[in-house]
Amino acid sequence: MARVIAVTNQKGGVGKTTTAVNLAACLAAAEKRTVLVDIDAQGNATSGLGISRQGPGPYLYEVLIGKAKAAEALCPSEVPGLDMLPSNPALLGAEIELVREEGRERKLKEAIEELLGEYSYVLLDCPPSLGLLTLNALTAAQSILIPLQCEYYALEGLTHLLRTLRLVRRSFNPGLMIEGVVFTMYDSRLTLSRQVVEDVRRNFPGRVFETLIPRNIRLSEAPSFGKPIILYDIRSAGAEAYLKLAKEVIDGTAGTRPRA
Numbered sequence: 001m002a003r004v005i006a007v008t009n010q011k012g013g014v015g016k017t018t019t020a021v022n023l024a025a026c027l028a029a030a031e032k033r034t035v036l037v038d039i040d041a042q043g044n045a046t047s048g049l050g051i052s053r054q055g056p057g058p059y060l061y062e063v064l065i066g067k068a069k070a071a072e073a074l075c076p077s078e079v080p081g082l083d084m085l086p087s088n089p090a091l092l093g094a095e096i097e098l099v100r101e102e103g104r105e106r107k108l109k110e111a112i113e114e115l116l117g118e119y120s121y122v123l124l125d126c127p128p129s130l131g132l133l134t135l136n137a138l139t140a141a142q143s144i145l146i147p148l149q150c151e152y153y154a155l156e157g158l159t160h161l162l163r164t165l166r167l168v169r170r171s172f173n174p175g176l177m178i179e180g181v182v183f184t185m186y187d188s189r190l191t192l193s194r195q196v197v198e199d200v201r202r203n204f205p206g207r208v209f210e211t212l213i214p215r216n217i218r219l220s221e222a223p224s225f226g227k228p229i230i231l232y233d234i235r236s237a238g239a240e241a242y243l244k245l246a247k248e249v250i251d252g253t254a255g256t257r258p259r260a
């Protein structure tokens, strides 16, 4: 059965999509069949894997409103073992259309159920907000993986996020665990970066991945070629870091699963 992990942080631009796309590719490269679900109407994960957002679909939107099955919307990617459930701009409408539906926060969970037997991992790339789509992701997930940027307010942001997690647990998904926090755009030359990592590690022991994702220009270039980093530049520091993160996820070394 697949492990369903939501890559989430309410803050924008912290590296959610970069992490979701590249972690998914690296899990597949490690021979773990993986599906990446693009929960964001911006569609960065979809285009980052070189999948068109202009085709006839079906896309995640049709799946959520019950017009298509998840399996029908799947697209293969260039990475063997990695499939994508893509989104297109219509997904924006789903937030509004689903509002009045019974069980509106469980639509994604129900839709992806049929995929769980086929894959080892299902990664959900969340938008930077706590709307109905993110709530669907947090309800469908077994755990959350939190990309965090090494900046002054990181600890505050994380505390805020964990408060949200408690609310979600109480109302929608009591078993939701923390897969781990991963630092993104890390710059070892900056004292601030090092301090933030130290602070968060001290406050949340055992919940932070060892792997630090460095700021790496190749990671920011790869999406414009529609490729994950391991196909764009396998020798880059970014590729090395995401391969290491994938290994940690597979081994469960963030050590957070039982305690959450």
Ligand SMILES: Nc1ncnc2c1ncn2[C@@H]1O[C@H](COP(=O)(O)OP(=O)(O)OP(=O)(O)O)[C@@H](O)[C@H]1O
Pocket (backbone or CB within 6 Å): 011, 012, 013, 014, 015, 016, 017, 018, 019, 040, 044, 126, 127, 128, 184, 185, 186, 213, 214, 215, 216, 217, 219, 220, 221, 238
């Ligand atoms: N490790 C990195 N090194 C260099 N650039 C990065 C790195 N991680 C992310 N970026 C760049 O930072 C920007 C934001 O990253 P990304 O889109 O992954 O964030 P996000 O959290 O998904 O954003 P949003 O909240 O809008 O969905 C992008 O331009 C991306 O290419």
Ligand SMILES: [Mg+2]
Pocket (backbone or CB within 6 Å): 016, 017, 018, 040, 044, 126, 127
């Ligand atoms: Mg994103």
